[in-house]
Amino acid sequence: MKVLFVTPELAPLVKTGGLGDVSGSLPVALAGLGVDVRVLLPAYPAVTRALKLEPGSRVPRVVVATVPAQAALPPAQLISARSPQGIELLLLHCPVLYDRPGSPYLGPDGRDWHDNDLRFGLLSRVAALLGGPASPKVWHPDVVHVNDWQAALAPVYLAFSALPRAASVMTVHNLAYQGIFPPEAVSRLGLPPQSFVVDGAEFYGKLSFLKGGLACADAITTVSPTYAREICTAPLGFGLQGLLAARAQVLTGILNGVDTDYWNPATDPMIAQRYDAASLVDKRANKLALQQALGLEADGQAFVLGMVTRLVEQKGVDLVADVIDRLVALPAQVAIQGSGDRALEERLLALARRYPGRLAVRIAFDETLAHGIEAGADVFLMPSRFEPCGMNQMYSQRYGTLPLVCRTGGLADSVTDCTPETLADGTATGFSFAPAEATALLAAVRRAHALYAEPQTWAAVQRAAMARDVSWRGSAEQYLELYKRVTATS
Secondary structure: OEEEEOOOOOOOOOOHHHHHHHHHHHHHHHHHHHOOOEEEEEEOOOHHHHHHOOOOOOOOOEEEEEEEEEEEEEEEEEEEEEOOOOOOOEEEEHHHHOOOOOOOOEEEOOOOOOOOHHHHHHHHHHHHHOOOOOOOOOOEEEEEEEEEOHOHHHHHHHOOOOOOOOOEEEEEOOOOOOEEOOOOOHHHOOOHHHHHHHOOOEEEEEHHHHHHHHHHHOOOEHHHHHHHHHHOOOOOOOOOOOHHHHOOEEEEOOOOOOOOOOOOOOOOOOOOOOOOOOOHHHHHHHHHHHHHHHHHOOOOOEEEEEEEEEEEEHHHHHHHHHHHHHHHOOEEEEEEEEEOHHHHHHHHHHHHHOOOOEEEEEEEEHEEEEEHHHOOOOOEEOOOOOOOOOOOOHHHHHHEEEEEEEEOHHHHHHHHOHHHHHHHHHOOOEEEEEEOOOOOOOOOHHHHHHHHOOOHHHHHHHHHHHOOOOHHHHHHHHHHHHHHHHHOOO
């Protein structure tokens, strides 16, 4: 099975969120199952620097294909490289589009690049070219697997290309981001006019990359079974619920995995004291280290709530802020790291000044501190209003830090609530609540606090959480079965 995996992000080379983590881990798991997988990725400056492929480097650039210009899309080259995980990369080299400061999507001013339609239209077009009969490479994939709106036009280009062509799989990591551009983009990108219709890429008179991919892909996946059901109805369908419901027969929810080598408390070099399920007493040293690092009161018995997230409404950060007074009164300590909405940042910082030693807020992202919170907290808060999959709840289970989540999307699929029944049969791995309201969140935290007062029961839930298989292998096997089905019917 030959698979071209197309992504705008790839950890650890370039990452803005969970998509980067998935793109860094899933191809490795697929390769472990015998899949011949190659990853197509823009040659951003961060990528070429990390791989030592910048001009003047001792590492020679190996150009494996040249892509001619089309419509307003400039010419490009494909450079062969290897990811840090050993996966073959095809780097899309087009300096006029990708050789820029800032994130993959935003300039230094925090605004979208004005030509993101060209930047990611080119990524999509090259992916389709490699999967079609006019490919400039001798390696031809059986499946072109594209991720999120930035690669979503590839199934559109493929659907209107000549045969034989690869099958297409479209994975949605977050339906809220759809890649919508003015109708003039259709001709700029060289898309067939017949693709810009209500059953194709047209969305209220504009071009939607994501809608085009969802309409034209041979199969659609999203990152958890519950989210696959949620997006077929409003409000989480974000205007595409009718299309998704109509295509439900080709829509599959496959829960993400995590990199269990990187997120492993027994080997993690970023935590104060390594430990495993047989040495949970050593976890306490990480709590003391976290308290010292953040200026919280030093107390190995304190009930510590941790949170590492984007500080935005989707993540339910405001719900936590709404009940901070009552959390510290339990008593509990709260450690929050993240950045995002300025108003939420300022609100949390003001609360931290009100509760020194009880609430610590760090407006930044620090990977070492993120690991320290996972290892040092007793409970990890994820009160997201919606969450396609989520990763931190699985990291937390690995670290015996019980996740407390809103019952939505992948959070519902990956956390088993502590109830009398699940505690009795040993399946409980955390706490969940619904709806996404401050009172429901507070009630769940109070349940967790009460259970924390029962050390033997708490430790049993920790061990059950740590024993849960959150690796990529099971998910990769589901993707491989999907690839087999889609190539058999396309």
